Amino acid sequence: MVREQEKLRWRSRRGLLELDLLLERFLANHLETMSQEDIKIYDALLKLADKDFLDLVMGEMLPPDKDWETVLGKIRKA
Amino acid sequence: MGLSRQKYDVVIVGGGGSGLRAALQLSEAGHHVAVFSKVFPTRSHTVAAQGGISASLGNMQEDHWLWHMYDTIKGSDYLGDQDAIEFMCRKASEVVYELEHYGMPFDRNADGTIYQRPFGGHSQNFGERPVQRACAAADRTGHAMLHTLYQRNVSAHCHFFVEWMVLDLIRDYEGVVVGVVALEMETGDTVVFQAKATVLATGGAGRIFQSSTNAFINTGDGLGMAARAGIPLEDMEFWQFHPTGVAGAGILITEGVRGEGGILLNANGERFMERYAPHMKDLASRDVVSRAMDQEIKEGRGVGPEKDHVLLKLDHLGVEVIQKRLPGIREIAIKFAHVDPVREPIPVVPTCHYQMGGIPTNYYGQVVAPKGDNPAEVVPGLYAIGECACVSVHGANRLGTNSLLDLLVFGKSAGDHVAGWLATNPQHRDLPGDAADQSVARLSRIDKAQSGESVAAVSASMRKVVQHHAGVFRTGPLLEEGVVKISEVVDRVHCTAIQDKSRVFNTARIEALELENMAIVAQATLVSALARQESRGAHARDDFRERDDKNWLKHSLWYLEENRLEYKPVNLQPLTVESFEPKVRVY
Numbered sequence: 001m002v003r004e005q006e007k008l009r010w011r012s013r014r015g016l017l018e019l020d021l022l023l024e025r026f027l028a029n030h031l032e033t034m035s036q037e038d039i040k041i042y043d044a045l046l047k048l049a050d051k052d053f054l055d056l057v058m059g060e061m062l063p064p065d066k067d068w069e070t071v072l073g074k075i076r077k078a
Numbered sequence: 079m080g081l082s083r084q085k086y087d088v089v090i091v092g093g094g095g096s097g098l099r100a101a102l103q104l105s106e107a108g109h110h111v112a113v114f115s116k117v118f119p120t121r122s123h124t125v126a127a128q129g130g131i132s133a134s135l136g137n138m139q140e141d142h143w144l145w146h147m148y149d150t151i152k153g154s155d156y157l158g159d160q161d162a163i164e165f166m167c168r169k170a171s172e173v174v175y176e177l178e179h180y181g182m183p184f185d186r187n188a189d190g191t192i193y194q195r196p197f198g199g200h201s202q203n204f205g206e207r208p209v210q211r212a213c214a215a216a217d218r219t220g221h222a223m224l225h226t227l228y229q230r231n232v233s234a235h236c237h238f239f240v241e242w243m244v245l246d247l248i249r250d251y252e253g254v255v256v257g258v259v260a261l262e263m264e265t266g267d268t269v270v271f272q273a274k275a276t277v278l279a280t281g282g283a284g285r286i287f288q289s290s291t292n293a294f295i296n297t298g299d300g301l302g303m304a305a306r307a308g309i310p311l312e313d314m315e316f317w318q319f320h321p322t323g324v325a326g327a328g329i330l331i332t333e334g335v336r337g338e339g340g341i342l343l344n345a346n347g348e349r350f351m352e353r354y355a356p357h358m359k360d361l362a363s364r365d366v367v368s369r370a371m372d373q374e375i376k377e378g379r380g381v382g383p384e385k386d387h388v389l390l391k392l393d394h395l396g397v398e399v400i401q402k403r404l405p406g407i408r409e410i411a412i413k414f415a416h417v418d419p420v421r422e423p424i425p426v427v428p429t430c431h432y433q434m435g436g437i438p439t440n441y442y443g444q445v446v447a448p449k450g451d452n453p454a455e456v457v458p459g460l461y462a463i464g465e466c467a468c469v470s471v472h473g474a475n476r477l478g479t480n481s482l483l484d485l486l487v488f489g490k491s492a493g494d495h496v497a498g499w500l501a502t503n504p505q506h507r508d509l510p511g512d513a514a515d516q517s518v519a520r521l522s523r524i525d526k527a528q529s530g531e532s533v534a535a536v537s538a539s540m541r542k543v544v545q546h547h548a549g550v551f552r553t554g555p556l557l558e559e560g561v562v563k564i565s566e567v568v569d570r571v572h573c574t575a576i577q578d579k580s581r582v583f584n585t586a587r588i589e590a591l592e593l594e595n596m597a598i599v600a601q602a603t604l605v606s607a608l609a610r611q612e613s614r615g616a617h618a619r620d621d622f623r624e625r626d627d628k629n630w631l632k633h634s635l636w637y638l639e640e641n642r643l644e645y646k647p648v649n650l651q652p653l654t655v656e657s658f659e660p661k662v663r664v665y
């Protein structure tokens with residue numbers, strides 16, 4: 001479990017500084033307490049291209065799945 | 079030695095724009111290519127490039143590669159090598175059209191040709207009037223380029239090693255580079271990769287500064303590897319800064335904010351730019367504004383508990399102007415500076431953006447270093463391209479949109495040259511007996527250390543020293559102090575300890591290894607900047623305010639061993655045209 005968390009931590013290293021900063025804060029607040037459901041959504045977000053991921057976080061694009069909003073909301077608030 | 083081994087024709091370290099362009103050239107020619115990347119290739123920092131790619135296509139107004147060459151040389155403050163600059167500017171149209179044929183979604187004119195946008199420093203007829211030369215794909219140029227190149231590499235059966243960190247180069251007893259040692263993050267395994275040619279494409283090291291626009295992955299790994307292998311680092315005193323990055327974050331606040339009437343204030347609430355640039359004030363050029371801001375901070379008029387930033391005030395513009403003319407700025411300020419600019423000023427600081435120096439190469443991408451009387455003897459089997467390399471096309475200051483062009487031209491050129499090298503060197507050379515010793519020793523130190531400082535603490539000290547002592551406002555005493563302090567940081571880097579000792583996805587271990595690379599780049603920067611007693615391009619010394627072509631029209635070469643400097647001449651001789659003689663640089 002801890003190793004899965006470390007994998008998510010590494011994959012939160014992105015090509016855009018904006019995402020690095022937002023995800024660093026998000027992980028500090030939520031990584032250790034994330035539900036399995038949220039981990040699945042976060043993993044899907046991490047697979048996105050950086051520009052698309054950032055557009056979702058900044059609210060400039062709608063997510064393909066409404067359930068993603070719970071995790072996106074936490075990233076925005078972090 | 080006990081490590082497993084694999085063999086490839088070519089190992090490419092780094093999966094950003096330049097690495098992917100070189101990989102494509104070689105994969106499509108049928109060579110067995112391995113690309114290593116710390117992160118998934120399309121998440122490389124190339125994705126952050128928005129401005130465009132310059133090429134004198136002449137789709138908007140008349141344009142010529144010679145004018146582009148002049149702009150680049152002038153931008154470089156005459157420190158750029160004119161053979162490499164001619165090579166790049168002449169090849170620009172070709173590499174842009176190639177990218178178009180690969181499917182890059184460039185913005186178009188009504189007639190179907192590639193649209194070109196205006197950009198600072200691009201001119202017609204040797205500085206006479208502005209010209210539109212930048213080819214772009216909306217604000218996603220870097221993103222589109224990475225995706226286009228990656229897809230095509232996959233089709234060409236290029237082999238990707240994703241989430242691998244390359245640790246060190248392997249050089250044999252004759253100095254030929256014969257491969258690399260790499261670490262797989264998922265397993266923690268260390269593997270030796272034997273190659274007939276090795277290409278470094280690891281990007282810049284902008285994270286050595288406290289305030290940086292660079293993503294966290296930009297830790298200068300290739301520069302660390304080269305320096306440890308006895309190869310000098312060239313012109314490391316030259317870093318490009320942007321005046322208004324959000325303090326503590328680095329996110330850029332566009333120049334448009336000052337264009338619309340935003341002003342800079344110090345701790346006394348004074349609009350200090352009136353003193354430094356009475357006519358242009360807050361709209362003076364980037365370097366002038368950056369230096370003034372840094373000087374205010376150094377003289378104790380910075381804002382905040384640490385007095386380490388100044389303020390960008392725009393609330394007087396009114397909420398409507400901010401929303402309408404500066405879209406996105408309010409959101410960026412709220413998210414990254416935690417202030418609403420409609421009511422409060424944004425804390426800003428000069429922010430490191432681009433590394434002009436790097437691993438010395440010629441325009442074939444071959445790594446070169448002085449040997450005997452030859453200032454540029456080829457290091458056989460080793461190439462470097464992109465931001466980690468110093469060709470040098472950017473000299474003392476990079477012209478906007480030349481970075482993406484650099485990736486394409488020299489990525490392709492290195493790919494072609496490697497193909498020629500493979501034809502004449504068809505066999506793998508033997509690995510030396512001590513091939514992996516250095517990497518194994520580095521890992522073992524980190525794994526065995528029971529007590530020591532945290533990597534985060536030492537990294538923070540390093541960034542603070544570099545920001546304060548090698549920022550945009552530089553003086554002899556400040557740099558002297560910085561050289562002493564960075565030596566202390568380097569000693570601490572070798573005494574860090576990490577708590578996590580597991581093998582699988584051990585990010586703490588990766589960060590310890592990255593810090594070793596960054597500390598090398600930081601030391602090279604401070605030592606090179608102290609020695610250069612002139613102001614040229616991005617290197618501005620308050621105690622030597624003029625450019626000094628008599629004594630300093632030369633490239634710095636810093637060696638890790640003995641922490642010493644050498645110099646080599648600037649190549650003022652282009653390939654086919656007359657030399658551009660150094661002139662005073664005015665815009």
